[in-house]
Amino acid sequence: MPELPEVQTIIDGLNSCLPDRRVVSSRILRESIVQGEPLRFRKAIRNRIIEGIHRRGKYIIFDLSGDLHIVAHLRMSGKFIVQPKHSRIRQHDRVIFYLDNHLKLIFSDVRCFGTLEAVTVLDTHRGLKQLGFDPWDRQLTADRLRLMLRRRSIAVKTALLDQSVIAGIGNIYASEILFAAGIAPTIPAGVLTRKQLSAIIHSMRYVLSQALIYNGASISDFRRIDEKQGMFQNFLKVYGKDGKQCIHCSSGIVKIIQNQRSTFLCPQCQHQ
DNA sequence: AGCGGAACCTGTCGGC
DNA sequence: TGCCGACAGGTTCCGC
Numbered sequence: 001m002p003e004l005p006e007v008q009t010i011i012d013g014l015n016s017c018l019p020d021r022r023v024v025s026s027r028i029l030r031e032s033i034v035q036g037e038p039l040r041f042r043k044a045i046r047n048r049i050i051e052g053i054h055r056r057g058k059y060i061i062f063d064l065s066g067d068l069h070i071v072a073h074l075r076m077s078g079k080f081i082v083q084p085k086h087s088r089i090r091q092h093d094r095v096i097f098y099l100d101n102h103l104k105l106i107f108s109d110v111r112c113f114g115t116l117e118a119v120t121v122l123d124t125h126r127g128l129k130q131l132g133f134d135p136w137d138r139q140l141t142a143d144r145l146r147l148m149l150r151r152r153s154i155a156v157k158t159a160l161l162d163q164s165v166i167a168g169i170g171n172i173y174a175s176e177i178l179f180a181a182g183i184a185p186t187i188p189a190g191v192l193t194r195k196q197l198s199a200i201i202h203s204m205r206y207v208l209s210q211a212l213i214y215n216g217a218s219i220s221d222f223r224r225i226d227e228k229q230g231m232f233q234n235f236l237k238v239y240g241k242d243g244k245q246c247i248h249c250s251s252g253i254v255k256i257i258q259n260q261r262s263t264f265l266c267p268q269c270q271h272q
Numbered sequence: 273a274g275c276g277g278a279a280c281c282t283g284t285c286g287g288c
Numbered sequence: 289t290g291c292c293g294a295c296a297g298g299t300t301c302c303g304c
Contacts, residue, residue, distance in 0.1 A: 075298050111281045
């Protein structure tokens with residue numbers, strides 16, 4: 001479900017109501033979501049103050065008092081929802097955090113791929129430590145990217161999904177970024193020119209920034225923490241548009257499969 | 273090391 | 289209507 005813009009939208013929502021709240025208690029309705037011993041998790045977070053929430057790549061990190069963090073990943077269908085404490089428990093609620101006011105924080109997840117983990121040290125976390133550049137990192141230049149992708153045979157679209165290269169892009173924005181850059185998704189990453197990589201970096205920042213402005217894209221069931229929708233789905237140019245006309249050249253948008261995942265492109269505007 | 277495919281789990285949608 | 293396969297915004301594991 002969520003890529004960087006959706007994750008950041010959730011974080012902004014969480015930061016508007018959670019900081020300075022204390023976790024009074026918690027309830028785990030699906031044990032597989034929590035990494036490690038569930039009881040240990042519940043005891044570790046109990047009575048901690050939520051100091052702030054931020055992200056690395058698509059990981060959501062809650063900073064708790066006493067140098068503890070909850071590292072969360074939404075994977076395909078996870079979401080955080082803030083609701084009145086006494087609202088009814090719903091089918092896909094997996095973990096509930098009861099706060100010291102009238103609210104509860106719910107981790108809801110249809111498919112149960114999402115994860116929550118309590119850690120004291122972030123840098124040794126298995127997923128976090130292998131993340132690549134943040135999209136807006138000043139160190140991320142066309143030359144650095146070319147160095148990383150040198151001698152790699154994977155398609156550029158596949159490379160954009162590799163979180164150890166750039167952290168935060170997923171399947172929707174990979175297609176959108178390459179369309180904006182005018183680059184075919186099938187080109188091997190290793191043969192891209194400096195100029196092409198520069199276009200990709202530029203388009204990536206532009207597309208992700210626009211998506212952030214619109215609070216992400218709600219194409220199936222992504223919702224903000226108050227369950228309102230993002231609006232960026234209304235501005236997608238190629239994702240899910242197969243059969244429709246390209247906004248630039250009117251030729252048909254095409255869907256192809258790369259590494260078992262859909263890619264959308266305009267064969268006219270995105271040349272090899 | 274790098275690559276592609278299967279697996280993880282549940283729900284929805286389209287076709288027959 | 290009912291069943292069945294395909295597909296879903298992610299990551300990890302496994303085998304080559």
